[in-house]
Amino acid sequence: MKRLIVLVGLPGSGKTAFQNRHPEWAVVSRDAIRRGIFHCNHAPEYEDVVDRVFAAALVEVIGSDAEVVCVDDLNLTCDTRVELIELARLAGREAVVYVMPFEPLDELFSRAQRNLERLSASEPHVRVADLPRARFEELVGSYDPVDVREGFARVATIDVLGAEEASAASPKGAPRRRRVEKREPLPLFVP
DSSP, X not given: OOEEEEEEOOTTSSHHHHHHTOTTSEEEEHHHHXXXXXXXXXXXXXXXXXXXXXXXXXXXXXXXXXXEEEEESOOOSHHHXXXXXXXXXXXXXXXXXXXXXXXXXXXXXXXXXXXXXXXXXXXXXXXXXXXXXXXXXXXXXXXXXXXXXXXXXXXXXXXXXSOEEEOTTSOSSOOOOOOOOOOOOOTTTOO
């Protein structure tokens, strides 16, 4: 069955690094839209348009022939995740969630800051806004822990080293993923 992978985690928790290890996935990412279209990592004046482009891209990709569609975004609230689960159901896809590590928070914040510095150095055409500690703490406060009752077919947590740990709700003995040749990403969907 085709799947919709939903990544959940704070900035710096490893969502993008995790999805980058799966080049066979079709990825939809607000960050990639911001950088690709608006040449910035975050700008409040563009967020309404970013949301509309993201929604349109997600609808198109989820209806495609891609075996796995991945939503690389924060997805911190239950309301956000329930909408994605419903979209997966309507498209005939199995919804699977991967939860990134949330602690220690000081380390996550430092990693998020280093990621912004790397982005600034590696993509000079992108205007990089900082992530204030107060905004990071707002994000921490908005997090609703993932509950198996949300409706995901499978819930997995990712440990700090990026390895998958199956949760109680996950099927045991999942098949190993075969190696797939890397394809060129579509510019709107992957950084």
